[in-house]
Each structure stands twice: as C-alpha cells, then as structure tokens.
Amino acid sequence: MSNRSSVLIVEDDAEIAELISRYLENNGMAVTRIPSGETVDAKLAAGDFDILILDLNLPGEDGLSICRRVRAAHDIPIIIVTAQGEDVDKILGLEIGADDYVVKPFNSRELLARIRAVLRRTGPQSRVEAGPSNQIFQFLGWRINLLARDVVSPSGMKVAMTGAEFDLLHAFCENPNRVLTRDQLINMTHGPTAGPFERSIDVLISRLRQKLEKDPKNPAIIQTVRSEGYMLSAPVARI
Known part of the structure; x- marks a missing residue:
C-alpha cells in the first residue's frame, strides 16, 4: 500500500460521493469520483488506482x-456498495469478483476501515509483511x-x-x-469489520473450487464438513 492510496469512487448520489470523498481525503487518501460507469474504463486505463x-x-x-467488466480486465480490489437487505446483490457481486461489500446507510469510518483492510491484504505492504522467507506454500503440486x-x-x-x-486460500x-x-x-x-454475512464465505469457497478442483461439484481439495465448516484436505509444506 502506498503512502497515499488512490481511490476511484463510482457513485451517482453527489451528496454521498462528496461526503465519502471529503472523509477519505481527510484521512490521507487521493480520491477521484465519477457518477456512472461510462468513464470507468478510461479512468482505470489512465490512472494508477489502488482500489475501486x-x-x-x-x-x-x-x-x-x-x-x-472491470474484474475481467483488472486486478484492482473492488468494494461494492449495496442497499440494506439486498443479499442477492452482495452474493452476485462477490461471485463476479468483488473483494468486499459495505451496506447503505454506512458510517464513513466503516468504509475507511474496510478500504484499509482490503489494501493491507492486497497491496504491496502485504508482500513486505510476508517476509523474505517461508513465503511459499505447496500442496498437491500447487504453489502459493x-x-x-x-x-x-x-x-x-x-x-x-x-x-x-x-x-481465503492463504487461510486454508x-x-x-x-x-x-x-x-x-x-x-x-x-x-472483525466484516459482519455476520456468512454467505459471502460460501460464495468465495465456490469461486476457489472452480479454480482448484478437477470437479468442483465433487471437491477433493476443499471439503465441506457438514454443520461445521470447510477444510483443506491435503498436506501442506511451507518453504
């Protein structure tokens, strides 16, 4: 994560966009905001943004x-903003590649916390914190x-x-x-800022299985343990 993280906000409500922008800028972030998706691709192509x-x-x-569309072309972290109770949109957003979500109405401090959490997990600083050694996992021929x-x-x-x-794969x-x-x-x-939306984990598990498993419908690597949770069923070496 850079010293001054750059945020692109796509929000059509000018009052909300102004409020968010001012708060993030007061907390050391550079903010660009646009009211619709018309110029998203151009902005991402022209600017070096850390998060959307x-x-x-x-x-x-x-x-x-x-x-x-953005996820197909860019690896930029994405936080989606949904209305209260729109669980279907949360699930769909996560399924197509969003990294997190926040529900309206939200506190600006919550959004800032989520942005920082995502950037810690995905930004350059996370690579530094991983350390120079023991940073590779191996299992069943996979290398992380x-x-x-x-x-x-x-x-x-x-x-x-x-x-x-x-x-998620790192946690396993x-x-x-x-x-x-x-x-x-x-x-x-x-x-701890994630909230109790457990369905998000189910969605991420499904996405991960699509990429790891030979038969995602009958997973052998990431197994479901009924009424308990999930398990990476393989010996893992760390080198």
Whole structure:
C-alpha cells in the first residue's frame, strides 16, 4: 500500500460521493469520483488506482455489470456498495469478483476501515509483511507465493485470483486438515469489520473450487464438513 492510496469512487448520489470523498481525503487518501460507469474504463486505463468503490444502484449500466467488466480486465480490489437487505446483490457481486461489500446507510469510518483492510491484504505492504522467507506454500503440486501473491497450478500455469480468493486460500494453507468455521474464515480473511454475512464465505469457497478442483461439484481439495465448516484436505509444506 502506498503512502497515499488512490481511490476511484463510482457513485451517482453527489451528496454521498462528496461526503465519502471529503472523509477519505481527510484521512490521507487521493480520491477521484465519477457518477456512472461510462468513464470507468478510461479512468482505470489512465490512472494508477489502488482500489475501486462501486455503488451497485447506478443510472445506465448497473454496478454488477461494471464489476464483471472491470474484474475481467483488472486486478484492482473492488468494494461494492449495496442497499440494506439486498443479499442477492452482495452474493452476485462477490461471485463476479468483488473483494468486499459495505451496506447503505454506512458510517464513513466503516468504509475507511474496510478500504484499509482490503489494501493491507492486497497491496504491496502485504508482500513486505510476508517476509523474505517461508513465503511459499505447496500442496498437491500447487504453489502459493505469499510475497508475489500468485498461485501456480500443478501444470505450471499461473491462476488468476482476486484478493479475496487469495486470502481465503492463504487461510486454508495456514490451517491444513483442520475444520474452519465460516466465522473463523470471515475473521481470517476480512477481519472483525466484516459482519455476520456468512454467505459471502460460501460464495468465495465456490469461486476457489472452480479454480482448484478437477470437479468442483465433487471437491477433493476443499471439503465441506457438514454443520461445521470447510477444510483443506491435503498436506501442506511451507518453504
């Protein structure tokens, strides 16, 4: 994470956008805001942004469509903003690659905490904190490099992962052959600000299985332990 993190906000409510922008700028962040998805691609291509804050209820192209398009082209962390009770949108947002979500109405301090948490997990500082040694996990031919934050398959192909997917895989690698509850996984990957939305972990598990498993419908690596949680079922070496 740079000394002055750069945030792109897509929010059509000018009052909310101004409030968020002022608060983030007062806390040392550089903020660019736009009211719709029309210029998202141009902004991302022209600017070096650290994170995208994306409202889902936008005029014209909706936030879910924008999220899907951005994720296909960029690895920038994305926090989606949803309305109270719109669980379907939260799930869809996470399924198509968002790293976290915040629910309206929200406190600006909560948004700042979530931004900082995501940047700690995905930014350059997280690579420094990983340390110069013991930063590679290996299991069943897979290699997970904490320093580079990349994942290489047994065939030698690099597998693209969002920040949230990588953090979840990291948590499993730290705790192989141990059942982890949804609450434990939420705390390990999102921290105490995440809230009780356990369905988000189920969505991330599904996304991770699509990338790791030969048959995601009958997973052998990340197994479900009924009424308890999930487990990485493999010996893991750390080198």
